[in-house]
Amino acid sequence: MNLFEKIFNYQLISRLEESGSYTLTSHERAWLKTMLAHPAADEAFMPETLRKLRAVLESEPTLGLSDHVVQKARSAERQVYHPLLRPLRRIIMNGSGIRLTFRLKNGGVYTGHYGFPYRLEYSMVKREWYLLWHHMRHQSFMSTRLANIVDVHEEAIAPDRSAALPAQISAQLEGRKETAIIEVVRLYNQELSRILYAFSCFEKEVDYDGDSDTYRIKLTFLGDESEYVLSKIRFLGKRVRVAEGARLQRRMLESTSKALARYAAETQ
Template sequence: MNPFEKIFNYRILSRMEDSGVFLSTSHERSWLKLMLDHPSAAAAFSGVTLDKLQTLLEGEAPLNLAEDLIHKASTAEVQVYHPLVRVLRRSIQHHQGIQVSIGPNNGHPGPEQSGLPYRLEYSMVKREWYLLWYSWTRRDFMSIRLKKITSVCEVPAAPELVRTTQAEIHRILESRRQSAVIEVLPNYNRELSRILYAFSCFEKEVRYDEDKDTYYISLFYLGNEGEYVLSKMRFLGKRVRIVEGNWLKKRMRESALKALALYGASPDQTLTRQE
């Protein structure tokens, strides 16, 4: 193991996480100190949290990018942080109901709705925030883009209503839940951290088979996220293999056959060439 790099052994990392230990490199701390100087940091963190982070990083030198990067023509800056994130996060932590005003749709303002927020998600593809919540107005579990929300305010909710709504959310999510088992081929065990990072947005469990020197990743995802899981499998290529999950196996076969047909090849020809 390179002593100048972070520890990437999954078993060691998982034990450290269980004990509340977090590892960081000096480069990461310097980068964080530089980011805290950005004007949006004051809006992204509460005053107490921002002061604590700045105190912890007092002894670190900020990352110097002046000599390493040349800023040429760039696209319009996309603000990753949304001003409603902190408000909604507080409501989620305190199990408070919310009332949201939806922005205009086709020139007409949307109706106000009340409900219970469940989770905030950020789409790396669309580069925008989403709120997952249960709407008491529509009696349905919904996803809404934060940029569509014009205002949010907390509303009092009876503890019994919060409990029944949370139970309904869990029931809906459980009915949509899918699972798969992904095998990491032993030749790529050293890339386990990279592979786990590809599935970082999903709930997962990792099991190691000492006899086979093989890692198995049990992945849990919602039904509408299946295609995204497949995109990650294609990205990882020959490093991983689906061993459980009939739907994923079927879709992977279909996409592989379409790719072969596009280049005028067949599975038999491919196997013959490999042999």
């Protein structure tokens, strides 16, 4: 592998994704092998998966960080891995129900609630894992932080009910989604890969208008993630503009007006 073993080009990446392929550099393989040697890897992976990964990377070198770094200085942060990930993932794969006990924001505890787990989701906004599930008694959609789950047990559920619930929950989630069109300012077309990377955690489609030489990115996100989308748009600055999406346009106008008013007051 040489310095050009991975090319960060949107057209190339798109073709690879369409074919189900993914490229890994030698540095990434070395990093992965080093991370798999950490004791936390035994908890994060199923034993068979861990054996396969270590076998594939057997001939790869490690980063050799232990010779130079004892512990990297860092700020306090939550761990990405959570002990409940593996058992909950197994329950979801089995199509079973759950008996859940979880804490509320006010400190109260709800005990023994029967539900159907739909999906595990990591929030890039709050940097936490959530369990999306259907509450059987209240017939409502729930989103619970894994950090708030006190206890969870697998429960049997009727096969016909297990088969019907995923479609029902999926329809509920679709109803919570919003879309927006982000247009890349033509002067910054060469930075398309960087712009797409900023929106990497969202569903997106990219269209190119050859007549105007303009890229338009259609973003799909949950309503409660709109502020996070706005933070990404502000980060990209003059490279992009919100072409469609009344809510985002209104919030961008509000924040811009407040900023202008603040600086105008300081210059008087």
